[in-house]
Amino acid sequence: MSDLRAFFDELSAAARAITLGAPVPVADNKAGAGDYDPVTELDRATERVLRAAIEARFPEDGIEGEEYGLVRANARRRWLIDPIDGTRALICGLPSWTTLVALLEDGEPVAGFIDAPVLDELMVAAGGETALGGTALKTSGCASLADARLATTDYHLLGPGMAPFDRVRREARVTRYGLDALAYARVASGHIDLVIENGLKPHDWAALVPVVRGAGGVVGNWRGGSDLSGGDVVAAATQALFDQAVTILQR
Known part of the structure; x- marks a missing residue:
């Protein structure tokens, strides 16, 4: 699990190298007429760099991303990538967009991260625990x-x-x-x-x-x-x- 957490750090750094400091991008509409689903070159570039890093480390694993689809669909382990979740926020210059990566085993998400680059917050889940900057996180406990x-x-x-x-x-x-x-x-x-x-x-x-x-x-x-x-x-x-x-x- 320590190796997995370190790899998540590497993935975050690779994605941030693409997205942080980039100008607000122009969006294309991939939904077609009558709807709006924005995508930008930052989405595509971020997914490409994440896929390449996972491919290099785990060449037998499946990889599925929002922009470039699925490879090795029959693999027991699969990585899911949302390079920029919140593209609408991104193109409006808001800091709430994130990068999402998950690891699935037999279809069940077992580890992953939510990275908010502008806020410098990388939340990593591995081994049944979630941490931010090495500090374990806990929900509020609200029951009502x-x-x-x-x-x-x-x-x-x-x-x-x-x-x-x-x-x-x-x-x-x-x-x-x-x-x-x-x-x-x-x-x-x-x-x-x-x-x-x-x-x-x-x-x-x-x-x-x-x-x-x-x-x-x-x-x-x-x-x-x-x-x-x-x-x-x-x-x-x-x-x-x-x-x-x-x-x-x-x-």
Whole structure:
């Protein structure tokens, strides 16, 4: 695990060498007409350098990234890369975007990191523990929705999930928006208690799972199960808070 943590540090440094200090990039729309899903050359360049580093160290492992797809689909171990999570934040000059890397074994996320380069925060999850700068992280321990700090990236991206989310929002103490994966990092550090999102793809959520769980938090779907393949995700500081949120989502 110490070797894995050191490799995560190397990956972070390689990605930061591309992204930190770069000018705000121009975005292309990869969603086509009628929608907007921005991608920039920084996304692509960052993924290329991360894929190359993983390929060099673990040539038999599968690698899947948001921008360049999947190689070695049948490998037992697979790396998932989201080179820049929060491209909308990036192109608006905001510091909340992150780089996400996860390691999966037999389809289960077992390690990973959330790196917020502008904030100089690298949260690493390995061996069932999450740390920031070598200091172990713990969730807030919040067990009551009435006391909870809730987050989602964009209320309007929830689509049909807006109504169930709104039921939870009305019972939470405070709600914040626009943080993307950084909200999950804040669950791990104890500053946010609950995140509810939907429509996520595996590269969006894979690194978040070990980071939140390694800090003592709970991650599951809107029905209370552990299958995140549908893209609906609840991350909570405690099991009690998770259960309260799921109950309200399912009303």
